[in-house]
Structure formats: C-alpha cells, structure tokens
Amino acid sequence: MAVVTPTAWIRARLSRGWSLSSLGPNEARLLFDAGASAAGLVAALLFLELFVPDSTSLRRSLPLLGAPIVFIAWNVLAGLYTRLRIAAWQRKAAVLLGTVAATSLTCLLLGAPVSGVVLWGLIVAAPVVLARAFVALPFTRHGSLVTTLVAHRHGPVVVLGGAGYIGWHTIDLLLQHGYDVRVLDRLMYGREPIAEFMRHPRFELIEGDVTEITKLTSAARNASAVIHLAGLVGDPACAVDPDFTRHTNIVATRMAKEVAQSLGVYRFVFASSCSVYGVSDVEVDELSALNPMSLYAQTKIDGERELLHAVRDDFFVTVLRFATVFGHSRRPRFDLVANLFTAQAMTEGCINVNGAQQWRPFVHVRDVARAIVHVIEAPAAVVQSQVYNVGDRRMNMTIGQLGELVASVVREFRDPVTVTVRDQAADERRNYLVCFEKIRRQLGFEAETGLADGIREMARRFADGSYQHYRDEVYSNVATTVRAVEHFHDPLESQRLYAPRRVG
Numbered sequence: 103m104a105v106v107t108p109t110a111w112i113r114a115r116l117s118r119g120w121s122l123s124s125l126g127p128n129e130a131r132l133l134f135d136a137g138a139s140a141a142g143l144v145a146a147l148l149f150l151e152l153f154v155p156d157s158t159s160l161r162r163s164l165p166l167l168g169a170p171i172v173f174i175a176w177n178v179l180a181g182l183y184t185r186l187r188i189a190a191w192q193r194k195a196a197v198l199l200g201t202v203a204a205t206s207l208t209c210l211l212l213g214a215p216v217s218g219v220v221l222w223g224l225i226v227a228a229p230v231v232l233a234r235a236f237v238a239l240p241f242t243r244h245g246s247l248v249t250t251l252v253a254h255r256h257g258p259v260v261v262l263g264g265a266g267y268i269g270w271h272t273i274d275l276l277l278q279h280g281y282d283v284r285v286l287d288r289l290m291y292g293r294e295p296i297a298e299f300m301r302h303p304r305f306e307l308i309e310g311d312v313t314e315i316t317k318l319t320s321a322a323r324n325a326s327a328v329i330h331l332a333g334l335v336g337d338p339a340c341a342v343d344p345d346f347t348r349h350t351n352i353v354a355t356r357m358a359k360e361v362a363q364s365l366g367v368y369r370f371v372f373a374s375s376c377s378v379y380g381v382s383d384v385e386v387d388e389l390s391a392l393n394p395m396s397l398y399a400q401t402k403i404d405g406e407r408e409l410l411h412a413v414r415d416d417f418f419v420t421v422l423r424f425a426t427v428f429g430h431s432r433r434p435r436f437d438l439v440a441n442l443f444t445a446q447a448m449t450e451g452c453i454n455v456n457g458a459q460q461w462r463p464f465v466h467v468r469d470v471a472r473a474i475v476h477v478i479e480a481p482a483a484v485v486q487s488q489v490y491n492v493g494d495r496r497m498n499m500t501i502g503q504l505g506e507l508v509a510s511v512v513r514e515f516r517d518p519v520t521v522t523v524r525d526q527a528a529d530e531r532r533n534y535l536v537c538f539e540k541i542r543r544q545l546g547f548e549a550e551t552g553l554a555d556g557i558r559e560m561a562r563r564f565a566d567g568s569y570q571h572y573r574d575e576v577y578s579n580v581a582t583t584v585r586a587v588e589h590f591h592d593p594l595e596s597q598r599l600y601a602p603r604r605v606g
Contacts, residue, residue, distance in 0.1 A: 165212035263332030295433035425463035425493030445572035458502030494549035
C-alpha cells in the first residue's frame, strides 16, 4: 500500500494549480464560506457606517474584523469540511447555524458591537445554508451518501475492459491483493485471456459493452472502485472509424462516470496515455501543454476532461497517463514498438526501425498494473483529481536505442539479428521525453521490470512456441477494431443498445 506523507499531500494539491476550475468540491465549499463571511462583514460595517453613527470606530470594530477567520475555524472544529462533508444537507444546515451562532458569541465576548454582530450573523447564515440546500437538490431522492460510501468501500473493484492487454495483469494483481474483481468486457479478443480466472471465487465476469447501460449498471452496483481500461488504444486502430473511436473513448467514459457516481462508487481510475503530449523537444510533465497529434490522443484528452470536470466530494477520480507499454500478457499485442521489434527479431532476424532519433518513454505492462493498484490503495484525498504519468525515467530512450537493445537481448536466443534503419516522414514524427517524478514522489511508485528483462521474457515465449505468428489478426488492435466497427454500424445492434427498454 502506498504511504503518503503530509508533504506529499501538499505537493499533490499544489500540482493542481489554483484556478477556480482546479478546486476540489470541498475546497470550493471552504472558499465559498470564507467569501460569504467576508462579504457579510463588509455589508455589516457599511450598514453601521451609514445608519448607526459612531458604531464603526476602529477600536470597536476590530473584534468584528476577525469574524470570517473565526467562522472558518468553528466550521473546521465542527468537521464541516471533513467528516460532515458528505452528510445530509439538513445536518450541514444545523451545524452551520451553530457555527454562525458560535462565531457571533465569540465576537461579542471580544467586544464587538452587538448591532454589527447581529447583522453579520443574519447576512451570512442565509447564503451558506441555502447553498447546501441547492447543491443537494439533485440528490434528494437518493439514500444517504454516507451509508452508500461505507457500504461500498469494501465492494468489488470493477475493471472495464479487463480481458485486454493491461486488464489481465490488473486482474491478477488485484486478486493477489485480496480484492474481489468484477470485469465488464465485450470480449473482442475472446475469453482465453481471462480463462484462468473464471473459477476464482473472487472473480466475476459480465459480458457486454460499457455503453450497454444495463450491463454497466450491473457491473458498478456495490463496487468500491472502477478501473476504466475499455478504451480503443493506438493511432492506427482509432483511425479506422472516427465515430466508433469517439463512441468508445468519449461517450463510454462519460457513461461510466455518470453511472459510477450515481451508484456511489468510491474511486475511478482512468487509463490515458503519454501520447497526449504529442511532439516536444524538452522533457514534459503533468503540467506541460498538451499537443495531440492523432485522434487517439485527442479522445484521451477529451476523456480526461469528462472525468475531471465537476467531481463530487464522494467520488475520487485519478487519471493515469501510461508511457508506451511493452511486455508479455495473456492477451499479447505486437502492434507496440518494443513487442514488435522482439517479434521481428525472433521470427525474421531483422528489426525495422523507422525514425531512429525519436524519443519514447516505456513501461512494462506489469508495472502499469502496479501503478493502478498503487492509486487504488493510496489515501483518497491525495489522488483526488490528480493526473500521473506512469513510467520510469530510466526507460526514456530513442527508437534506435530500443532496436539495438532488442537485438542484443534476442541474440541470446538466435543469431544473427540485424537492425535496419529507415528515415521517417516529418508528419509521422512522435518525439517526447516524459518526467515520472510526480508518481514516484507522491505515491512511491517506480518501475520494477526493465526493458531488457521484459524483452527477454517475450523472447523465451517465442522460443518455446507460446505465440502464434506475430502478424496474426488476434494480436492486432486494428483487425479487431475493423470487426467491431462492422458490428457497431449494424442497425440491429444499435437498436439493441440504444432503444428504450420495454417494461412489463
């Protein structure tokens, strides 16, 4: 479990910036209370100046000037921003009336004028109480969020897209850590990747698409967390059909968020990509400008924005931008550059490198799963609305360096292995180095599997015949996407997914 220090928490908060859009719900509430209290003070002093002569001398008004600070202090002591932040609005209203009264009494004891204190209390009480009532209006028909959260913190972890490349490792690690795991997956790649989990007592599979609302609702019910891995991955696959890509990467994400929030899910982890940084000649971090160079990258950015906008107190969203993933999985992929180079070297003895000078960050698929579990186990307040690059600075390297590394490792299994370098068109250039300091500093995450070890593991599996030919369609996201697009545009399928349900 990740151990996070107060210093790390402060750094996590500072990294979000101080614009209004970066404020968490609880921070916005505290700012509103402070603003309402300060505005009430100004209004009270102005009224006294105009209508109560000699009542606003500096000496007499000085105790009243501390009312906003005292009010926030009483709110903190009452737990309004901690244990009561998800209480029913009626309870919050009662506590707020009590803290207004306590603040007024404190100011009177300090010598503030009675008329000023009474005015301040009357002016402040209404907006702070009404604000809680208005915010609660959309949820008045739901049960207590406190009850929901307590019930769901120990519920199953839902993995959307759990039968995919990253999903297998994520399920395996969650089960090792003692979690109940529920997977929602349309099984585009078949059941084989997760076959070994089917009889596990803490594993459950729901077959269906994330945009099938009934399946999604069934998956999220009583869950403690949702890990969203169900997006369409990679520039070539996303270019097959833009409508299908937006449906899968944006619409599905919005639906997953809304359903998870509605059912009281505690945490939501979103799989994004370092490809959102596009092209950069300097090292980029989570605060760097985004520069999407493909539809895939743009949909990941749009998905991030869907999730991070208007996040409630009881819903903790974390975005993970994965480096270029590599390594063996029970659902193998050979459209990833390190995996492709290994496959070429083992089957053909020749690695074809395009754009040798381009920099890429790499991370092993097992380490991606470890990062996800780190976030699930980290204190919720630390990871709330945070974005983390997932990888390790030690594995930033050029495509040319990667080709030479793969060749040197594969020569342990076969010889010769040659590397052929070709120039790449300028419009296909993807060059970026990524900083992974934030996740290392705040969550203590570092990669455990290096490139050489991951390449060697795949080479052994090629040597013992574990893989089919790497060009087989089963290993290609593009081929499976083409079939999914045909299914997506089938009128009968659209009717099944989106037609109103018959009742009775």
